[in-house]
Amino acid sequence: MASIGLLTVVAVDRYLTICRPDIGRRMTTRSYAALILAAWINAVFWSSMPTAGWASYAPDPTGATCTVNWRKND
Numbered sequence: 916m917a918s919i920g921l922l923t924v925v926a927v928d929r930y931l932t933i934c935r936p937d938i939g940r941r942m943t944t945r946s947y948a949a950l951i952l953a954a955w956i957n958a959v960f961w962s963s964m965p966t967a968g969w970a971s972y973a974p975d976p977t978g979a980t981c982t983v984n985w986r987k988n989d
Contacts, residue, residue, distance in 0.1 A: 916961050920954030 927950065931939035965971050965983070975982035 916958035924950045924954050
């Protein structure tokens with residue numbers, strides 16, 4: 916989740932810098948820090964939900980990694 920979020924931040928930065936330079940020039944270190952922090956908070960929130968009792972993790976069909984247990988319907 917963190918990797919996807921940070922790649923989204925990079926994509927937004929590139930979009931604003933190249934396609935919308937008027938907005939891209941107004942981006943500061945503080946606004947980039949806020950975007951990165953938001954990406955990490957989002958990742959921590961969604962990855963901690965199974966430990967809080969909402970959903971659970973289980974091995975994926977190949978057994979190589981763990982993923983959200985999609986078969987559990989509670």
